[in-house]
Structure formats: structure tokens, C-alpha cells
Amino acid sequence: MAELKRTPLFPVYKEYGGKTIDFGGWELPVQYTSILEEHEAVRTRAGLFDVSHMGEITVKGNDALANIQKWITNDASKLSVNQALYSPMCYDNGGCVDDLLVYKRDENDYLIVVNAANIEKDYDWMLKHSFGDVEISNISSQVAQLALQGPLAEKILQKLTDIHLTDIKYYWFRQNVPVAGIPALVSRTGYTGEDGFELYVDKDLAIDLWQKILEAGKEEGIVPVGLGARDTLRFEARLPLYGQEINETITPIEAGLGFFVKLDKGDFIGRDVLAKQKEEGAPRKLVGFEMIERGIPRTHYEVQVEGKRIGEVTSGTFSPTLKKNIGLAIVAAEHAQIGNEIDILIRNKKVKAVIVPTPFYKRKK
Incomplete structure (x- = not known):
């Protein structure tokens, strides 16, 4: 049996009572106390997730945007620097290679965040369908990602940084933000249906950041949250899970994600099938x-x-x-x-x- 992959936070799971399972080849906590308790904490207070198993791919160069526009169904040309968008990425048949987030860090410099089980597949797909002046790098092994989610997320995180978090609007982000002295990309995004932030940091600083956020949120009743509650939270908010609501045979139109398919932006992979489904109904x-x-x-x-x-x-x-x-x-x-x-x-x-x-x-x- 292949050895399970572990995130940089694996060493501290036990300390918080984390019970681990095999999740797509990763050894990750399904829960710390109970799924119901953790779910309720995120809906009413705040929860902290280790989502470092997610993949990060950088796309840079004069043709970075043109490449991304070819791969995804949404329109990345509308992004300002420090803005993010959600998009499916499709095969020619309209089925989904994956769903992902695109962060515009600078002109000709993008960060794409993909699902853990699809990192290699997505990276290979992008390389195979790349052209012109573009440099595509899989930096997943260097990056840790924490998600702080819930109605009290901003209050807790604000204790650890001098930047005004209220200035970061939904699907916007800031780079090199010192959080408890640790430089992070801080983005107002998440996968729970609640307000919150996702923080991207150097893998070697992840444990320190994890502990400092949990310490800062003690008064507010923050809890660490596992995959079990992550699934029930995203599901109640009808956020799709790759491999279930979308996959290589289910198109974004069928999955109710037509809003993220922008036919007027020009050509992209899968466009013909999706245009037909939009016009005639899926x-x-x-x-x-x-x-x-x-x-x-x-x-x-x-x-x-x-x-x-x-x-x-x-x-x-x-x-x-x-x-x-x-x-x-x-x-x-x-x-x-x-x-x-x-x-x-x-x-x-x-x-x-x-x-x-x-x-x-x-x-x-």
C-alpha cells in the first residue's frame, strides 16, 4: 500500500485529539471532538481547518492570462490585482477536469489553487494545453493553507494583524500580510458558507500560525475542525465537491454552475458543449x-x-x-x-x- 501523504501540520493533530483517515491518499483529521460540535462551532463562532493538502500552481509570463482563459470557463480578464475568482476547468466534452480558484497576484502573475486529489492531473493538463510565453510551476509542496471560518473569524484574525481586515472584500486578498509576525497571503474566501479567510504561508511556518490563531480565538470559542464538518458545512451551502457534484462526466451547466461559464469571453476548452447546454438546456x-x-x-x-x-x-x-x-x-x-x-x-x-x-x-x- 502506498504511504499516505501528510501536511506540515500533521505533527500537531494528536495534540488536539485529531482522528485521521485516508482522504484521497492523504492522512488527514476527520474530526477532533465530534463532527456535530465542530460544524456548530463554525456556524456560530469560528473554526480553524488545515487545508494544506490543496494544490498551488503558479502561472507567470506575458501569455499567463491567455493560457488561463483557454483552460477555465470563467473570465479571468475581469480580475484586478489582489482579486480572486472561482471557476470550473473542463475537458472537450464539457465534463470537469477540476474546479479551482484563480488569484491575480500581479500583471502576468497568477496563483491557481486546485483540489488535492487532482494536483498532478491539473498540472499535467495545464502543461499539455499551454502555449507562448508562460511558466507553470507546481509549488504545492512549499505551501501550507489554513482556513479560518465562521462569524467571529474576522474578530479573531484582527487580533494578530495590523491591516484592517474589513477592507478585504469577499473574493479579494492581500499579499505579505504579517499575521502574528508570519507573512501570509490572506484571502476572504472559504468553503463553508460562512464569512472567513484562507491563509497561505510557507510550509515551515504553518504550525506556529496554527497555534497562534487557536490561542487568539480562545475567548471566542474557536475549535480545530476536521474533514467531516468541512463536508457537512460545504454541503449545506451547496458548494460542489469534485468527484461528487462535478466530475469528468458532469458539466458545470448540469451542476448548476452556469454563472461561472462565460461564453462571451472567447474560446476555451469545452466551450462548444457548454454553449449548446446553455442554449438548449442540459x-x-x-x-x-x-x-x-x-x-x-x-x-x-x-x-x-x-x-x-x-x-x-x-x-x-x-x-x-x-x-x-x-x-x-x-x-x-x-x-x-x-x-x-x-x-x-x-x-x-x-x-x-x-x-x-x-x-x-x-x-x-
């Missing part, structure tokens, strides 16, 4: 549902209507915030109307559910 649609009868839906469970398969569950769980069993499913478009009843096959037994609006959870601004 054959499938990602929907949210709530269980009417008892049962917890899980990934790949079959979805039926009148005994006929119409799709499958992409994510499902008990929602700690709503106290209900809910799920997301990719289904044939003709069955995707809100209010439609569907059956989820749980251990070969039909269990009733109803299609509901999403996101399941929206924070109060």
Missing part, C-alpha cells in the same frame, strides 16, 4: 432534496420515479443545522422540478424524498 440537473421518510441518502444511491432510474445521489447526510436528512442528486432534467417527489434506493428499499430549493443553508449577512 439533459441532467443537480437538485437538492429532503427525505420525507426515514433514511440517510449516500453518494451513488439510485434515484427513481415510478420504479424507473432517473439519476443518482451525489452527496447526502444528516444536516446538523437543519436537523434533517438531505441530499444533492444529479437527475434527468424533466424530473428536476421543485416539489417533485422522488424515491431514493437505500439498501434496495425505496425511501420517499421531495425536491427542495437550494442552498439548504444561507448565512445572514
Whole structure:
């Protein structure tokens, strides 16, 4: 069996009670205390995540933007320096290579953050589809990433830095910010549906920063958070998980990410298929549902209507915030109307559910 990869923060997991699992080849904490407690802490106070397994790729040169525009569906030409955007990156068939964040650090200098399981694949894809004056580097092994999320995230982080965090708007960032004396790229982004920040630092400074943030947030009730609550939090906010809501066969249009597909920006990989789906409607649609009868839906469970398969569950769980069993499913478009009843096959037994609006959870601004 291949040895599991570890982040720079691995040595301190045990100190906080971290229980680790194999997550796509990484040994990461699924929880520290309990998933429910950690979930609730992020929704009401603040939680700190080690997300150093995520990948970082730099793209530099006179043709950096032109290359990025070819790879992604969103329009990076609209970015100002110190602004970020979210985008799918597609194959020719419209399916997703990955979903990622693009940070514009300077003219002709971009940082792309990709999913952990896709680092090599994405890097190879970018190299294969690169042209002109561009330098593409995979710097993942040099960078650690922490995510501080929750309504009290700004209050806690402000104790550790002199820059005014209120000046960093959603999907904007600042570079070389001293946080407890540690230089960090501080970005107002996250994957929980809450306000918060993602901090990128040199891998050797990660443990120091982790400890200082937890110390600074003691009064506010900050907790370290594992992958379990990261998943329930993103899921309630209907944020897609690569390999579930999007993959090589599910397009951004089918996944409800059409807003991030900018057809008017010019050509990009997968454009023809996505343009057709935008115009004619996609054959499938990602929907949210709530269980009417008892049962917890899980990934790949079959979805039926009148005994006929119409799709499958992409994510499902008990929602700690709503106290209900809910799920997301990719289904044939003709069955995707809100209010439609569907059956989820749980251990070969039909269990009733109803299609509901999403996101399941929206924070109060």
C-alpha cells in the first residue's frame, strides 16, 4: 500500500485529539471532538481547518492570462490585482477536469489553487494545453493553507494583524500580510458558507500560525475542525465537491454552475458543449432534496420515479443545522422540478424524498 501523504501540520493533530483517515491518499483529521460540535462551532463562532493538502500552481509570463482563459470557463480578464475568482476547468466534452480558484497576484502573475486529489492531473493538463510565453510551476509542496471560518473569524484574525481586515472584500486578498509576525497571503474566501479567510504561508511556518490563531480565538470559542464538518458545512451551502457534484462526466451547466461559464469571453476548452447546454438546456440537473421518510441518502444511491432510474445521489447526510436528512442528486432534467417527489434506493428499499430549493443553508449577512 502506498504511504499516505501528510501536511506540515500533521505533527500537531494528536495534540488536539485529531482522528485521521485516508482522504484521497492523504492522512488527514476527520474530526477532533465530534463532527456535530465542530460544524456548530463554525456556524456560530469560528473554526480553524488545515487545508494544506490543496494544490498551488503558479502561472507567470506575458501569455499567463491567455493560457488561463483557454483552460477555465470563467473570465479571468475581469480580475484586478489582489482579486480572486472561482471557476470550473473542463475537458472537450464539457465534463470537469477540476474546479479551482484563480488569484491575480500581479500583471502576468497568477496563483491557481486546485483540489488535492487532482494536483498532478491539473498540472499535467495545464502543461499539455499551454502555449507562448508562460511558466507553470507546481509549488504545492512549499505551501501550507489554513482556513479560518465562521462569524467571529474576522474578530479573531484582527487580533494578530495590523491591516484592517474589513477592507478585504469577499473574493479579494492581500499579499505579505504579517499575521502574528508570519507573512501570509490572506484571502476572504472559504468553503463553508460562512464569512472567513484562507491563509497561505510557507510550509515551515504553518504550525506556529496554527497555534497562534487557536490561542487568539480562545475567548471566542474557536475549535480545530476536521474533514467531516468541512463536508457537512460545504454541503449545506451547496458548494460542489469534485468527484461528487462535478466530475469528468458532469458539466458545470448540469451542476448548476452556469454563472461561472462565460461564453462571451472567447474560446476555451469545452466551450462548444457548454454553449449548446446553455442554449438548449442540459439533459441532467443537480437538485437538492429532503427525505420525507426515514433514511440517510449516500453518494451513488439510485434515484427513481415510478420504479424507473432517473439519476443518482451525489452527496447526502444528516444536516446538523437543519436537523434533517438531505441530499444533492444529479437527475434527468424533466424530473428536476421543485416539489417533485422522488424515491431514493437505500439498501434496495425505496425511501420517499421531495425536491427542495437550494442552498439548504444561507448565512445572514
